[in-house]
Amino acid sequence: xxxxxxxxxxxxxxxxxxxxxxxxxxxxxxxxxxxxxxxxxxxxxxxxxxxxxxxxxxxxxxxxxxxxxxxxxxxxxxxxxxxxxxxxxxxxxxxxxxxxxxxxxxxxxxxxxxxxxxxxxxxxxxxxxxxxxxxxxxxxxxxxxxxxxxxxxxxxxxxxxxxxxxxxxxxxxxxxxxxxxxxxxxxxxxxxxxxxxxxxxxxxxxxxxxxxxxxxxxxxxxxxxxxxxxxxxxxxxxxxxxxxxxxxxxxxxxxxxxxxxxxxxxxxxxxxxxxxxxxxxxxxxxxxxxxxxxxxxxxxxxxxxxxxxxxxxxxxxxxxxxxxxxxxxxxxxxxxxxxxxxxxxxxxxxxxxxxxxxxxxxxxxxxxxxxxxxxxxxxxxxxxxxxxxxxxxxxxxxxxxxxxxxxxxxxxxxxxxxxxxxx
Amino acid sequence: xxxxxxxxxxxxxxxxxxxxxxxxxxxxxxxxxxxxxxxxxxxxxxxxxxxxxxxxxxxxxxxxxxxxxxxxxxxxxxxxxxxxxxxxxxxxxxxxxxxxxxxxxxxxxxxxxxxxxxxxxxxxxxxxxxxxxxxxxxxxxxxxxxxxxxxxxxxxxxxxxxxxxxxxxxxxxxxxxxxxxxxxxxxxxxxxxxxxxxxxxxxxxxxxxxxxxxxxxxxxxxxxxxxxxxxxxxxxxxxxxxxxxxxxxxxxxxxxxxxxxxxxxxxxxxxxxxxxxxxxxxxxxxxxxxxxxxxxxxxxxxxxxxxxxxxxxxxxxxxxxxxxxxxxxxxxxxxxxxxxxxxxxxxxxxxxxxxxxxxxxxxxxxxxxxxxxxxxxxxxxxxxxxxxxxxxxxxxxxxxxxxxxxxxxxxxxxxxxxxxxxx
Numbered sequence: 001x002x003x004x005x006x007x008x009x010x011x012x013x014x015x016x017x018x019x020x021x022x023x024x025x026x027x028x029x030x031x032x033x034x035x036x037x038x039x040x041x042x043x044x045x046x047x048x049x050x051x052x053x054x055x056x057x058x059x060x061x062x063x064x065x066x067x068x069x070x071x072x073x074x075x076x077x078x079x080x081x082x083x084x085x086x087x088x089x090x091x092x093x094x095x096x097x098x099x100x101x102x103x104x105x106x107x108x109x110x111x112x113x114x115x116x117x118x119x120x121x122x123x124x125x126x127x128x129x130x131x132x133x134x135x136x137x138x139x140x141x142x143x144x145x146x147x148x149x150x151x152x153x154x155x156x157x158x159x160x161x162x163x164x165x166x167x168x169x170x171x172x173x174x175x176x177x178x179x180x181x182x183x184x185x186x187x188x189x190x191x192x193x194x195x196x197x198x199x200x201x202x203x204x205x206x207x208x209x210x211x212x213x214x215x216x217x218x219x220x221x222x223x224x225x226x227x228x229x230x231x232x233x234x235x236x237x238x239x240x241x242x243x244x245x246x247x248x249x250x251x252x253x254x255x256x257x258x259x260x261x262x263x264x265x266x267x268x269x270x271x272x273x274x275x276x277x278x279x280x281x282x283x284x285x286x287x288x289x290x291x292x293x294x295x296x297x298x299x300x301x302x303x304x305x306x307x308x309x310x311x312x313x314x315x316x317x318x319x320x321x322x323x324x325x326x327x328x329x330x331x332x333x334x335x336x337x338x339x340x341x342x343x344x345x346x347x348x349x350x351x352x353x354x355x356x357x358x359x360x361x362x363x364x365x366x367x368x369x370x371x372x373x374x375x376x377x378x379x380x381x382x383x384x385x386x387x388x389x390x391x392x393x394x395x396x397x398x399x400x401x402x403x404x405x406x407x408x409x410x411x412x413x414x415x416x417x418x419x420x421x422x423x
Numbered sequence: 424x425x426x427x428x429x430x431x432x433x434x435x436x437x438x439x440x441x442x443x444x445x446x447x448x449x450x451x452x453x454x455x456x457x458x459x460x461x462x463x464x465x466x467x468x469x470x471x472x473x474x475x476x477x478x479x480x481x482x483x484x485x486x487x488x489x490x491x492x493x494x495x496x497x498x499x500x501x502x503x504x505x506x507x508x509x510x511x512x513x514x515x516x517x518x519x520x521x522x523x524x525x526x527x528x529x530x531x532x533x534x535x536x537x538x539x540x541x542x543x544x545x546x547x548x549x550x551x552x553x554x555x556x557x558x559x560x561x562x563x564x565x566x567x568x569x570x571x572x573x574x575x576x577x578x579x580x581x582x583x584x585x586x587x588x589x590x591x592x593x594x595x596x597x598x599x600x601x602x603x604x605x606x607x608x609x610x611x612x613x614x615x616x617x618x619x620x621x622x623x624x625x626x627x628x629x630x631x632x633x634x635x636x637x638x639x640x641x642x643x644x645x646x647x648x649x650x651x652x653x654x655x656x657x658x659x660x661x662x663x664x665x666x667x668x669x670x671x672x673x674x675x676x677x678x679x680x681x682x683x684x685x686x687x688x689x690x691x692x693x694x695x696x697x698x699x700x701x702x703x704x705x706x707x708x709x710x711x712x713x714x715x716x717x718x719x720x721x722x723x724x725x726x727x728x729x730x731x732x733x734x735x736x737x738x739x740x741x742x743x744x745x746x747x748x749x750x751x752x753x754x755x756x757x758x759x760x761x762x763x764x765x766x767x768x769x770x771x772x773x774x775x776x777x778x779x780x781x782x783x784x785x786x787x788x789x790x791x792x793x794x795x796x797x798x799x800x801x802x803x804x805x806x807x808x809x810x811x812x813x814x815x816x817x818x819x820x821x822x823x824x825x826x827x828x829x830x831x832x833x834x835x836x837x838x839x840x841x842x843x844x845x846x
Contacts, residue, residue: 074832144495185495
């Protein structure tokens with residue numbers, strides 16, 4: 001009887017697990033509610049028009065087209081029946097498992113202020129990226145159109161909340177857009193006068209990095225026209241702008257890069273969670289009371305060598321690979337591998353052209369060389385030759401010509417009435 | 424006093440007009456409700472996953488970044504005040520003109536059955552293309568998931584209504600998707616068994632072409648697995664499928680490529696229209712009672728040499744160029760050029776790999792050579808070096824590997840709740 005392995009979530013952890021199970025002669029079912037794997041580390045470049053959507057996302061089933069042991073299903077998982085070992089989908093489909101891996105990622109949290117979400121979109125999905133892109137580009141379009149000075153000023157004020165890697169990369173990339181890409185395209189506004197404000201509650205940006213690198217990044221951002229405000233607490237967000245401490249800042253474009261909360265997988269599993277909703281797992285990445293269920297990636301609270309494993313792509317991949325080792329050992333009747341240990345490979349972030357930071361623990365790097373290392377390593381981590389060629393060409397084109405490829409306003413908020421379309 | 428020229432619509436006619444006015448020292452304002460010019464002849468390739476959105480659309484203001492005489496505005500025109508010579512936008516902006524060109528294109532008509540639209544999307548905008556792409560890809564995903572045979576059959580039945588160039592190109596391109604691109608990706612369904620039905624009310628497909636070419640195209644489609652039904656009248660479209668004559672065909676994916684109706688520009692102008700809503704213009708492409716207003720492209724009913732000018736890109740470009748000549752002559756105080764005459768340059772359509780048709784009037788061409796001519800000419804007509812490189816590479820990649828780049832399901836119908844996202 002072939003063992004049934006079900007993997008929920010086609011992110012970094014899920015893909016790595018399925019890849020590493022090649023040749024095990026099991027029935028593997030990979031379930032995701034999307035039809036694509038998303039390369040989240042470059043998603044901010046879609047939001048800021050550098051790359052287009054197809055360059056950072058790949059159809060999941062295409063990735064495993066040669067693996068006849070893998071069935072890919074696009075479905076919404078709504079529950080997991082651990083008693084009967086079944087995954088239950090919204091359309092009524094039930095999928096049996098002998099082994100289950102849950103790696104459904106994370107979304108945003110607004111720290112109890114869900115009403116802020118409509119005014120301050122976050123960046124987790126392709127739709128999030130095109131939504132942010134639309135907000136940004138529409139702000140310039142409306143500023144060019146309006147005759148009202150105060151409104152124009154509010155339109156040309158962008159606030160990014162949260163100065164982790166995503167917030168810093170968004171701010172830096174928006175600054176490049178305003179200073180390098182857009183200026184020659186507008187007649188009535190000067191896009192270089194856009195105010196870009198990066199707001200951080202902590203006392204420095206990029207708290208996960210070496211303090212020297214945080215300092216470098218802050219000064220590189222400031223050189224590029226980004227105002228960095230640390231120790232600044234956001235107390236309200238409305239359609240009009242943001243309240244920071246007691247001061248209200250008029251802004252029509254507020255982006256959220258602050259809080260992360262795990263997907264509700266722990267609820268399906270009835271598992272114990274931490275404050276961010278992550279399921280607590282054993283040192284073999286499984287539910288303490290159920291060795292047939294792994295929880296991986298941003299959905300899991302994992303402790304390795306006394307500290308929590310960070311929610312980054314390399315960590316997720318290591319977890320996927322570890323789960324594959326556990327399953328392989330069990331299939332062969334061999335002893336289980338030793339507990340999971342996270343090997344930190346370093347942190348990277350980019351601020352803009354010729355400015356990135358790399359923190360390898362003992363070694364730190366910043367500036368031009370770090371930027372090239374950042375770019376080349378990200379092309380290496382993309383999936384497939386086609387993406388590597390197209391992303392490399394897009395970057396080269398953008399570098400040489402100051403033109404960005406993805407400057408489309410799509411999915412407009414209002415429905416375009418039929419027979420009422422221009423272009 | 425510099426003359427004010429306002430152009431509404433950044434389609435082929437509008438862009439050509441603005442381009443040809445280079446150096447006239449006028450104040451030109453180009454208004455479109457979208458931020459991008461769309462290369463409609465290749466839009467069906469976005470709908471069928473061959474190209475991605477950014478490859479067939481370009482930000483309008485970028486195209487005229489070096490033309491300091493051109494101001495681009497993204498705005499919804501709601502009315503035109505011909506008495507005061509003002510264009511009125513939804514946000515209250517008013518733009519004065521001395522010369523006005525209205526080239527706002529066309530949308531779909533469902534021949535009095537507007538209720539069909541939600542079940543049978545048409546293909547005019549980028550959102551239309553991603554909507555059709557989503558319908559197509561979701562049909563395969565749902566078919567792979569379902570356990571119900573009748574439902575699976577209905578999901579794997581695609582109906583395209585209308586066999587003009589768009590309908591034929593959609594049908595051919597969907598057939599390639601089913602037969603060349605998708606088969607290895609699915610485990611439970613055979614995408615080659617998909618029924619693709621092209622429905623045409625007339626007695627042959629591609630009625631605008633030489634009958635020999637229609638016959639070739641019909642047989643090339645049939646070879647590729649498309650059922651061609653001519654003389655077939657659609658009498659109803661529902662969520663369940665299509666009624667053709669008296670027979671009801673179960674289908675979850677119905678695409679509309681039948682009727683075209685002009686944008687409501689004639690209403691703004693208070694102009695006389697034909698049955699399709701196109702404003703009737705004089706032989707100098709202007710309103711009979713107002714020589715300062717041009718109507719161009721799919722919005723205009725234009726008669727040249729006794730017959731109506733077709734709604735194709737080359738015709739729109741010729742009209743834009745003609746309007747520029749009229750304005751240039753007037754600016755210099757020279758006599759007006761002779762009436763507009765349409766020069767038909769030929770018709771092209773493609774059915775699939777190595778199969779296209781070209782009708783140049785005296786010369787007709789079909790098959791492999793026609794396909795290469797079609798491909799090369801379309802790359803030539805794209806705007807900008809970047810698009811040419813990227814589209815050529817995408818086609819080459821697709822040709823060599825059977826992989827299509829744009830297989831993303833985005834903008835899902837339902838809203839994805841926060842903290843409930845996989846990927």
